[in-house]
Amino acid sequence: MPRPIRATISAAALAHNLGVARRHAGAAKVWAVVKANAYGHGLERAASALGAADGFALLDLDEAARLRARGVTRPILLLEGFFETRDLAALCAHDLTPVLHCAEQVEILAATPPERPIDVYLKVNSGMNRLGFTARDAALAWDALRRQPHVRSVTLMTHFADADGAQGVSGQLERFAALTHTMMAPRCLANSAALLRYPQTRGDWVRPGIMLYGCSPFPDQSAEALALKPAMTLTSEIIGVQRLQPGERVGYGFNYEARAAITIGVVACGYGDGYPRHAPTGTPVLVAGQRASTVGRVSMDLLCVDISAIAGAAIGTPVTLWGEGLSADDVAAAAGTVSYQLLCTLAARVPVREIA
Numbered sequence: 001m002p003r004p005i006r007a008t009i010s011a012a013a014l015a016h017n018l019g020v021a022r023r024h025a026g027a028a029k030v031w032a033v034v035k036a037n038a039y040g041h042g043l044e045r046a047a048s049a050l051g052a053a054d055g056f057a058l059l060d061l062d063e064a065a066r067l068r069a070r071g072v073t074r075p076i077l078l079l080e081g082f083f084e085t086r087d088l089a090a091l092c093a094h095d096l097t098p099v100l101h102c103a104e105q106v107e108i109l110a111a112t113p114p115e116r117p118i119d120v121y122l123k124v125n126s127g128m129n130r131l132g133f134t135a136r137d138a139a140l141a142w143d144a145l146r147r148q149p150h151v152r153s154v155t156l157m158t159h160f161a162d163a164d165g166a167q168g169v170s171g172q173l174e175r176f177a178a179l180t181h182t183m184m185a186p187r188c189l190a191n192s193a194a195l196l197r198y199p200q201t202r203g204d205w206v207r208p209g210i211m212l213y214g215c216s217p218f219p220d221q222s223a224e225a226l227a228l229k230p231a232m233t234l235t236s237e238i239i240g241v242q243r244l245q246p247g248e249r250v251g252y253g254f255n256y257e258a259r260a261a262i263t264i265g266v267v268a269c270g271y272g273d274g275y276p277r278h279a280p281t282g283t284p285v286l287v288a289g290q291r292a293s294t295v296g297r298v299s300m301d302l303l304c305v306d307i308s309a310i311a312g313a314a315i316g317t318p319v320t321l322w323g324e325g326l327s328a329d330d331v332a333a334a335a336g337t338v339s340y341q342l343l344c345t346l347a348a349r350v351p352v353r354e355i356a
């Protein structure tokens with residue numbers, strides 16, 4: 001028997017969440033963001049469940065080539081563009097759309113004209129100050145691209161730093177408008193948070209990621225309230241039971257001390273599976289469908305849960321770490337991180353089962 005841990009990926013949930021994104025997108029087209037192995041869900045698997053998207057956005061040429069090999073004919077957006085001249089041949093062969101964020105990329109494109117016309121995205125830095133052209137450089141890049149005969153189309157793009165937070169999008173939206181108002185081109189701005197909260201950011205294309213996987217981008221609004229369904233459910237089982245007397249301790253560092261007599265369920269899941277090691281005592285889990293809490297330190301292969309209140313819990317009792325019935329958002333919040341991180345660091349050793 002293998003260890004009882006497994007991740008279940010629901011194709012129906014992915015398709016449902018894409019439908020939610022589409023409703024918010026209105027007339028805008030939808031890039032399904034499938035970077036980081038589709039946020040841990042498996043690139044090919046997610047792309048087929050999200051087959052109704054207008055295109056797929058990711059980072060690596062290799063990943064794009066894998067989608068083409070699977071027969072994906074929709075547009076594919078490379079969110080960081082290309083990294084060196086020799087990438088251009090593959091870019092062209094696979095008909096990929098690079099996001100150009102720096103002058104070096106525009107120069108490479110000019111110096112090595114692709115054999116076929118290509119579509120490009122021009123990334124404008126509207127204040128996040130990560131990737132993108134700022135101020136005058138945006139206009140220079142725009143002019144340079146418009147002069148390149150092999151560039152078939154340019155779409156203007158920016159990325160929001162706080163669409164999920166209190167600062168919102170208005171400052172960046174204004175800066176983006178000021179930088180691009182003379183440029184006649186389609187626009188692509190919204191991540192999940194902007195798409196859900198700020199309809200004015202829709203433009204011509206939107207780029208939802210996390211919402212497609214059934215998690216909320218917002219700390220103050222649940223996935224359920226947004227009508228999203230979890231696509232990944234991580235489950236395991238209790239493989240050991242310990243009864244602790246008051247004053248006894250559990251786990252590495254003797255980190256947790258029982259105040260009263262409690263029963264501990266030892267679950268086959270640890271940070272080696274992608275469960276966050278920094279999840280403190282009190283992080284929620286489901287035991288036989290009922291809410292319980294972790295106790296003590298998470299170790300590589302195991303974590304401990306207080307099952308005192310769960311009648312009948314024993315070796316073999318099913319445990320849900322996150323997903324159906326317990327949002328990854330809640331687990332992430334308890335662990336001081338975001339669901340993005342939990343999903344995309346699911347370990348390769350966890351067997352994945354797909355369900356319709």
Ligand SMILES: *Cc1c(COP(=O)(O)O)cnc(C)c1O
Pocket residue numbers: 033035079159190191192193207208209210211217
């Ligand atoms: C990851 C990413 C997205 C998707 O963001 P979510 O918050 O997951 O919706 C959109 N645009 C860019 C440029 C990204 O890198």
